[in-house]
Amino acid sequence: MILTEVAAVPATALPVRAFAGHLRLGTGFADDGSQDVVLELYLRAAMAAIEARLGRVLLARSFVWTVERWREDTSQALPVAPVRLIESVMLADAEGNETAVDALAWSLLRDAQRPRLVGRFGRNLPRIPRGGSATVRLVAGFGAVWDEVPGDLQQAVFLLAAHYYEIRAEAGTPAGWIPFGVLALIEAYRATRIGGMS
Incomplete structure (x- = not known):
């Protein structure tokens, strides 16, 4: 069995500005969008981790x-x-x-x-x-735009992406480790699997 994603989520569908607000990054004259590429990277990583753990697709x-x-x-x-x-x-x-x-x-x-x-x-x-x-x-996917993703999953993505952002220069965090707050938010979406793909 092989599942292949045909096309990645377009950058325009990602809540980069909302995530910047979540991180409380500065705005105004100094906000030239230079961090947007980095923020997008961590949002994509967080979405991928949550989707893989849940077997759910966030953005269609x-x-x-x-x-x-x-x-x-x-x-x-x-x-x-x-x-x-x-x-x-x-x-x-x-x-x-x-x-x-x-x-x-x-x-x-x-x-x-x-x-x-x-x-x-x-x-x-x-x-x-x-x-x-x-x-x-x-x-x-839950929807084509971020507002169609359930609120608790939106928050889980932001928390996990913020975690990735904060530890980007650190070493020693175990691979695949997800903070407890993220796990608590996504728990209700975990499918109970008995006997694999039945």
């Missing part, structure tokens, strides 16, 4: 997901949430020849924790050819 963007077999005949859990749209489902044979699956053969079962691709009308999902794969193009 496109993904391509490839699998070699469905976990179940009638449905397949998707690797991220919330899924806003499934654009297409393609099947490839062992030689790499692709065929588009009719949109009437499948549908998106929306769920805050585990959205699923399901066969329509109780039918099975299209069979993946032996030695082949299925490719699902989807759009996931």
